[in-house]
Amino acid sequence: MYIPREERYQDMIYRRCGHSGLKLPAISLGLWHNFGAITPFEQQRAVLCAAFDAGITHFDLANNYGPPYGEAERNFGEHMKRDFKPYRDELIISTKAGFDMWPGPYGDHGSRKYLMASLDQSLKRMNLEYVDIFYHHRPDPETPIEETMLALHDIVKSGKALYVGISNYSAEQAQAAIETLGAMGTHMLIHQPNYSMMNRRPEQGLTDVLREKGVGMIAFGPLAGGLLTGKYNAGIPSDSRAAKDPRFLKPGDITPEKLNTVARLKDIAQARGQSLPQLALSWTLRDPVVTSALIGASKPEQIRENVQALEKLSFTPEELSAIDAVLNA
Numbered sequence: 001m002y003i004p005r006e007e008r009y010q011d012m013i014y015r016r017c018g019h020s021g022l023k024l025p026a027i028s029l030g031l032w033h034n035f036g037a038i039t040p041f042e043q044q045r046a047v048l049c050a051a052f053d054a055g056i057t058h059f060d061l062a063n064n065y066g067p068p069y070g071e072a073e074r075n076f077g078e079h080m081k082r083d084f085k086p087y088r089d090e091l092i093i094s095t096k097a098g099f100d101m102w103p104g105p106y107g108d109h110g111s112r113k114y115l116m117a118s119l120d121q122s123l124k125r126m127n128l129e130y131v132d133i134f135y136h137h138r139p140d141p142e143t144p145i146e147e148t149m150l151a152l153h154d155i156v157k158s159g160k161a162l163y164v165g166i167s168n169y170s171a172e173q174a175q176a177a178i179e180t181l182g183a184m185g186t187h188m189l190i191h192q193p194n195y196s197m198m199n200r201r202p203e204q205g206l207t208d209v210l211r212e213k214g215v216g217m218i219a220f221g222p223l224a225g226g227l228l229t230g231k232y233n234a235g236i237p238s239d240s241r242a243a244k245d246p247r248f249l250k251p252g253d254i255t256p257e258k259l260n261t262v263a264r265l266k267d268i269a270q271a272r273g274q275s276l277p278q279l280a281l282s283w284t285l286r287d288p289v290v291t292s293a294l295i296g297a298s299k300p301e302q303i304r305e306n307v308q309a310l311e312k313l314s315f316t317p318e319e320l321s322a323i324d325a326v327l328n329a
């Protein structure tokens with residue numbers, strides 16, 4: 001039986017999510033990889049337990065995480081039943097719909113029909129009565145924003161989600177969504193964009209919109225899928241994502257230019273007394289508009305290394321300039 005570490009809340013930092021009552025751990029765990037049918041159940045359990053023991057109270061899912069689609073939610077439902085049920089009120093569990101999930105015109109994009117049905121399916125797979133956060137996973141230019149936002153508003157009213165968010169929306173799309181939902185009387189809790197040292201696009205307008213509107217931001221992929229850990233600088237390790245599950249991190253994407261950038265960042269990390277993943281996470285969290293850095297992990301040791309980033313969150317202006325120089329080169 002899993003007994004969580006008693007001191008689990010001592011070292012984690014909890015940050016307020018925009019203008020809301022909800023705090024999230026500065027580091028959250030996503031189940032996009034490592035929770036499908038190709039990962040042993042006990043390995044998944046070890047990662048989840050290590051996360052909760054470290055004070056990571058937020059687990060992020062989506063309808064189509066796997067493989068196959070739905071499998072991460074199904075496995076998570078089993079972990080809930082076996083280990084985490086007594087801690088439901090200590091957990092923030094999110095899921096999403098917006099990408100392809102089932103065949104035909106109602107299993108993709110942003111219609112009310114898709115979002116409502118998908119959330120019901122997710123709740124069944126996860127053995128949950130409600131999720132804490134439900135996201136529209138990507139913008140859908142063909143569905144009126146009013147329809148998608150009304151579905152989110154009604155989902156909150158139904159009690160099937162306590163809060164709602166959006167993901168992968170541009171600054172302009174996010175502003176329209178936040179205002180449309182707000183006019184219905186529901187506050188947009190959070191936005192989930194990709195943000196890391198390898199992708200600084202949210203700095204070009206999105207973070208300003210979120211700050212102004214009091215919406216939190218959870219940065220997904222802060223380690224660029226593992227690239228920003230330095231693990232690929234001496235070739236592709238056999239137990240890494242690029243070797244085992246290269247659906248989204250293809251060996252061809254790991255270019256000499258990126259590896260050179262990573263090597264230079266590693267020198268900066270060393271000078272700060274951090275490991276490279278710790279530097280990447282501290283950097284992602286340097287702007288308070290970023291509520292949480294949403295990592296993935298295949299091993300419990302990765303969680304334990306990554307949460308130590310929180311011991312050194314501040315940067316000198318010289319360190320930030322040195323990082324900018326590497327990233328802009």
Ligand SMILES: NC(=O)c1ccc[n+]([C@@H]2O[C@H](COP(=O)([O-])OP(=O)(O)OC[C@H]3O[C@@H](n4cnc5c(N)ncnc54)[C@H](OP(=O)(O)O)[C@@H]3O)[C@@H](O)[C@H]2O)c1
Pocket residue numbers: 029030031032033034060061137167168192220221222223224225226227229231239240241242277294295296297298299301302303305306
């Ligand atoms: N909203 C969206 O559209 C969207 C899209 C993508 C992701 N997400 C969310 O963001 C979450 C995180 O995405 P991600 O997994 O790509 O994030 P990431 O944190 O950039 O990459 C995580 C991977 O890096 C490696 N790693 C982590 N810590 C390490 C360490 N200390 N040392 C060595 N390797 C380490 C592990 O891969 P190995 O297998 O190589 O060990 C791990 O699975 C997802 O689970 C999901 O919840 C959302």
